[in-house]
Amino acid sequence: MKNILITGAASGIGKETALHFAKNGWNVIATVHFVHEKxxxxNIPNIKCYTLDVTSSESIDNAKREILKDFDTIDTIINNAGVGYRSFVELSDDHNIDNIVNVNWLGVVKVSRAFIPIFRKQKYGQFINISSIAGLVNLPLGSFYHSTKQAVESFSECMAYELLDFNISIATVQFGSAATNFQKNVTYSEHSNIKSYNNLMKKITDLLHKKTAKNVDLTPKIVQKLFSITENPTKNFKRYTIGFDANLMITLRRALGYRIFNFIIRKATL
Known part of the structure; x- marks a missing residue:
């Protein structure tokens, strides 16, 4: 049986992916942030849980030691843990900026750094880093979330060059707003007395919640695609885009060019 490690496995895409892989004959190393999430x-076969805080190198190293006591090899790591922060730049605060950078980007960096030696020793392995359509296309109020996802894209592509000689596959996956609790758990900037800010926050939030509610079939598509990627790893770095919304946005951006695409985004959101 193959072994897969999934960060942020306690909810959303991470949890559904863990359950799917376990059901389809993989051993799942499910990492969670809090002990109670185990x-x-x-009583679910093939799933073993470990506490791992992706923002802490110490926590990652401790979890790594425990995992390697139980598993001789790891075939795939899905860097899935992520958070959202919807804020105007002016109203942003250090704590929430640090948190989203530490989880969404540095978490991917630190987990990858910790397990690369294992993959090199095995002479094979695969990292799948969960990005977002936000990593390729920019929308209002996404300054921090989009920046971290773009960082994941750049980091992953650069890392792929470094690891090519070691039979280690790297891929990123982008999609839109899936019907999970992610949008409900997004952190927002504080309410402002600036009317323009308040109106835009409401408009963007309503738009994203509406999109999320419509994308009822997106989560199963993502899970199925992740399974397909792990079953057929590619030697060269590859980006995978899942769902109608994400594919449409990328196609329009490429076909129309920045200026026209930017005009459409302004008309749709401002």
């Missing part, structure tokens, strides 16, 4: 996988 209960979510009680």
């Amino acid at each position: 209960e979510y996988f009680n």
